[in-house]
């Protein structure tokens with residue numbers, strides 16, 4: 001059933017909500033977050049306070065803004081059924097493109113005409129398959145004005161969740177289970193679950209609403225490890241370096257990088273293929289450090305990648321008669337293993353998609369999500385589409401109709 005996407009009234013309210021939220025500047029700061037600042041920007045509090053007010057206005061209970069800048073609220077079930085489901089979305093936007101002074105442009109019943117925006121940003125159905133599809137369906141789309149990102153990542157998710165709550169509040173005849181909602185800061189910096197209020201969460205299953213094109217359902221992500229390879233050499237005057245007096249750590253790092261297989265880089269892999277990504281080189285003759293990311297959907301392949309890194313580092317060190325040290329660190333794990341232990345989570349979700357008439361497109365996430373962290377903490381948490389496209393760019397656009405379908409799916413999930 002499509003209670004929201006087929007209602008002009010609710011779709012309009014969804015749009016108003018979305019436009020209101022994208023106009024609030026809530027960019028996070030990756031550098032500050034990595035230096036331990038949490039939330040990484042003060043402006044995320046502005047967004048959080050507004051969401052707190054809006055959740056109260058919707059009559060949600062136990063609404064609170066935690067010390068860590070998480071907004072939490074509940075909608076108690078109206079049936080004897082006691083199950084509880086958690087919905088999550090993040091309120092920050094990425095810092096690669098500014099999210100300040102967003103001026104959303106709305107194209108109602110978009111017919112596929114070329115859209116020219118500031119800074120040479122052009123949308124054309126010839127070069128964007130998803131946009132062509134949206135034009136065929138005469139969907140209402142929302143773009144930036146070309147000078148900022150839109151912030152549909154993840155304000156689509158927030159707007160869809162709150163519109164689903166509003167619908168349920170106004171239709172008490174719809175029996176639904178207990179619902180918990182958390183809006184989190186700093187997802188884009190990778191720290192979104194650092195201070196998540198686990199003590200408040202009663203649900204045993206959760207859904208992030210943070211995906212892209214209609215139909216997307218994500219329940220697998222990378223296993224992620226970091227590797228620091230440090231080469232130690234011996235510095236001396238360059239004019240007097242022969243006969244083993246100098247051992248050059250920079251040369252060892254270069255040799256190491258050249259030995260890594262070129263078929264296993266982010267640039268040469270896709271879909272279910274894993275990679276080894278050199279990210280940063282720092283140092284001098286004495287000591288030179290190479291930082292890498294290891295990514296794979298399979299734990300076995302991660303072990304192989306560790307062996308490759310170790311072997312290449314060893315060979316580089318030997319050929320220059322130097323030393324190497326390697327440190328591996330786990331970052332996050334593929335959700336699939338835990339998800340497989342709770343098949344009901346995905347079954348419920350697939351049923352909700354079918355009821356909304358949305359064809360399911362299951363695909364792996366070539367990264368991690370707040371959902372992967374939460375899944376590791378024991379609450380399985382797949383990710384649902386939002387109707388957002390071309391995230392993290394001035395080319396970002398959103399389909400209102402698809403966002404409404406996401407809201408329909410949320411209603412279907414909690415309906416008893």
Ligand SMILES: [Zn+2]
Nearest residue numbers: 153154187210
């Ligand atoms: Zn996101």
